[in-house]
Amino acid sequence: MQYQIEKRDPKSSARSGKIFTDHGEIPTPIFMPVGTVGTVKGIHVKDLEEEVNAPIILGNTYHLYLRPGLEVLKEAGGLHQFMGWNRSILTDSGGFQVFSLSERRKLTEKGAEFRSHLDGSKHLFTPESVVDIQRTIGADIMMAFDECPSGDAPYSYAVQSMELTHRWLKRGIEQFKKSNPLYGYEQTFFPIVQGAGYAELRKRSAEYVASFDMDGNAIGGLAVGEPEEVMYQMIEVVNAILPQDKPRYLMGVGTPVNILEAISLGVDMFDCVMPTRNGRNGMIFTSQGIINIKNEKWKTDFSPIDEQGHCFFDLHYSKAYLRHLFVAREMLGPQIASIHNLSFYLWLVSEARRQIESGCFSTWKDQMVKQLARRL
Amino acid sequence: MQYQIEKRDPKSSARSGKIFTDHGEIPTPIFMPVGTVGTVKGIHVKDLEEEVNAPIILGNTYHLYLRPGLEVLKEAGGLHQFMGWNRSILTDSGGFQVFSLSERRKLTEKGAEFRSHLDGSKHLFTPESVVDIQRTIGADIMMAFDECPSGDAPYSYAVQSMELTHRWLKRGIEQFKKSNPLYGYEQTFFPIVQGAGYAELRKRSAEYVASFDMDGNAIGGLAVGEPEEVMYQMIEVVNAILPQDKPRYLMGVGTPVNILEAISLGVDMFDCVMPTRNGRNGMIFTSQGIINIKNEKWKTDFSPIDEQGHCFFDLHYSKAYLRHLFVAREMLGPQIASIHNLSFYLWLVSEARRQIESGCFSTWKDQMVKQLARRL
Numbered sequence: 001m002q003y004q005i006e007k008r009d010p011k012s013s014a015r016s017g018k019i020f021t022d023h024g025e026i027p028t029p030i031f032m033p034v035g036t037v038g039t040v041k042g043i044h045v046k047d048l049e050e051e052v053n054a055p056i057i058l059g060n061t062y063h064l065y066l067r068p069g070l071e072v073l074k075e076a077g078g079l080h081q082f083m084g085w086n087r088s089i090l091t092d093s094g095g096f097q098v099f100s101l102s103e104r105r106k107l108t109e110k111g112a113e114f115r116s117h118l119d120g121s122k123h124l125f126t127p128e129s130v131v132d133i134q135r136t137i138g139a140d141i142m143m144a145f146d147e148c149p150s151g152d153a154p155y156s157y158a159v160q161s162m163e164l165t166h167r168w169l170k171r172g173i174e175q176f177k178k179s180n181p182l183y184g185y186e187q188t189f190f191p192i193v194q195g196a197g198y199a200e201l202r203k204r205s206a207e208y209v210a211s212f213d214m215d216g217n218a219i220g221g222l223a224v225g226e227p228e229e230v231m232y233q234m235i236e237v238v239n240a241i242l243p244q245d246k247p248r249y250l251m252g253v254g255t256p257v258n259i260l261e262a263i264s265l266g267v268d269m270f271d272c273v274m275p276t277r278n279g280r281n282g283m284i285f286t287s288q289g290i291i292n293i294k295n296e297k298w299k300t301d302f303s304p305i306d307e308q309g310h311c312f313f314d315l316h317y318s319k320a321y322l323r324h325l326f327v328a329r330e331m332l333g334p335q336i337a338s339i340h341n342l343s344f345y346l347w348l349v350s351e352a353r354r355q356i357e358s359g360c361f362s363t364w365k366d367q368m369v370k371q372l373a374r375r376l
Numbered sequence: 377m378q379y380q381i382e383k384r385d386p387k388s389s390a391r392s393g394k395i396f397t398d399h400g401e402i403p404t405p406i407f408m409p410v411g412t413v414g415t416v417k418g419i420h421v422k423d424l425e426e427e428v429n430a431p432i433i434l435g436n437t438y439h440l441y442l443r444p445g446l447e448v449l450k451e452a453g454g455l456h457q458f459m460g461w462n463r464s465i466l467t468d469s470g471g472f473q474v475f476s477l478s479e480r481r482k483l484t485e486k487g488a489e490f491r492s493h494l495d496g497s498k499h500l501f502t503p504e505s506v507v508d509i510q511r512t513i514g515a516d517i518m519m520a521f522d523e524c525p526s527g528d529a530p531y532s533y534a535v536q537s538m539e540l541t542h543r544w545l546k547r548g549i550e551q552f553k554k555s556n557p558l559y560g561y562e563q564t565f566f567p568i569v570q571g572a573g574y575a576e577l578r579k580r581s582a583e584y585v586a587s588f589d590m591d592g593n594a595i596g597g598l599a600v601g602e603p604e605e606v607m608y609q610m611i612e613v614v615n616a617i618l619p620q621d622k623p624r625y626l627m628g629v630g631t632p633v634n635i636l637e638a639i640s641l642g643v644d645m646f647d648c649v650m651p652t653r654n655g656r657n658g659m660i661f662t663s664q665g666i667i668n669i670k671n672e673k674w675k676t677d678f679s680p681i682d683e684q685g686h687c688f689f690d691l692h693y694s695k696a697y698l699r700h701l702f703v704a705r706e707m708l709g710p711q712i713a714s715i716h717n718l719s720f721y722l723w724l725v726s727e728a729r730r731q732i733e734s735g736c737f738s739t740w741k742d743q744m745v746k747q748l749a750r751r752l
Contacts, residue, residue, distance in 0.1 A: 068700040324444040
């Protein structure tokens, strides 16, 4: 993986750049649609390429490991082949899902024992096995196995957890270095900064993570219940330490406003289920604000879903029609809302990039954050 | 509406032709995807045009009347505008749904009183109101209000029901003739032949229907539980009477084999929920036979969904991947299966057309019916 910075915003830590993987070029800042079980829910790859314009998507190791399972993925020649996606893929390590979804998990020095949320079957994830699994999935960017404490974790737990994550990181990197890609293209490995809402821990963790000098670095364990101000503060602390010349990935964040604020703090990569999950429930993000499309007020509003939108669907379908689909519980409703929201998120980061390149990011961002959170 | 016959098969009653509406040209034989509540379930109009290649779709008057309702449809400028579909639309009369879906329906000479299956609200459909509703929906082809008795209706009931349908037809045509399109394009009106499984009644009904000399004629009340042989026999009886120079529409039918057999009996138009409904349950129709994609046997079959397929999805995605989507209950599974099945149905009728034009239809059909019903 290669990364190059192109421009820096004079008034903030925002920067534009490009990541290059064997599956193509990724302009940054970038948002990665979440493709949990080998599909971005409700969107086929053609629309993902042509309408959403996503250069990279995210897959969940935990879900893919359980279904379709490693045997199928290996025989398919990896996830790209399996799901018919020829652009880049990043996989998380499964850590977050083990701790949030699985049943009766048990944490040891060795790793995390858990029971599948699907059938109760018993499994063990270790820092090493999670590298092997991601080798089999064949992600361009693989993530370290970490523990993610909740937003209100007490200091003593946060320290312990961070130290365990650090020991796991060392083992993960060793496994990464002694293993090889299976499908003829390069894979890279990002470590993850933890430390909950404690600046001192975040600093220690960022220093430890930076010391490995990997191709890119991630910030985990944020947007898990802590106040937004704490999140921004942690990002600032961490980004002051993480190397400038490597992309920084803020995991699982967030709202359009969160994304712009984090870009201004020097973050380059994002993923979040919000545009698809909230889209499936009728929440439409636009540059003018947020629409609850189920609302009666859209019943006879025949204006386009998003007049400022950037995909076919935004201009082709009306608010009244999309509302009707949700009211009638037609699956096309969640489909259109998901495509629109992702297209909007991808537009937002590409516009942020354009503003950074023209030197106007900070002014633009201040204007946008006022608009983006409005309820229409 | 215009219709012209292009070729007749020398060995059967099959014919190829073209229907022209103000929304375009429809090659016949044709299959119309069912767009129940203003959407072909799970398929956006772009894919419907580009992948499925549908020149006409069907809307359900009963469903559209209840949701989004006439007020919204009228304000939208009709269903084409509302759903963003610029090709042709045919609407049924709602009769079938009133008798199959609604609660506490009451049949009188005047019409059918029923309670909505959604909220129990009380409504009355008459032969006249159903014309008015279809004027508001703005279908290119509107259908007469009929009663559709079950496949095993006793003779006495079938006679009564047919005679009621005939009286309703007369009233419907009067209402059609004295009303006008609302949106600046032409609408036409098809009468429906009834008569259950009784050749004598079908003959009487076809003669009555033919006497109105409308732009096209439909055959209703088949594939409602009677043996297939009875269905084919009824089609033959009816088509011997319905005018040659008008398109014939067999309502709600059917399997790929049913469609080819009916084409050979002189039918030109079809609709059925089978490709989408069965598709949503994992049944995949192909020219080689039928696939239950949930079956374990496809788990590691990485060959395309349909090697002989005609849309992007058929060749891009594998059987193993589609199976995975169904096993993981991902909405993309039903979406891909629906697009594939409709694309296959549209291919089937266009290939039938091509075979009629080259004079080889009957031989081809005999070969195809053997393949189409196979279980793969």
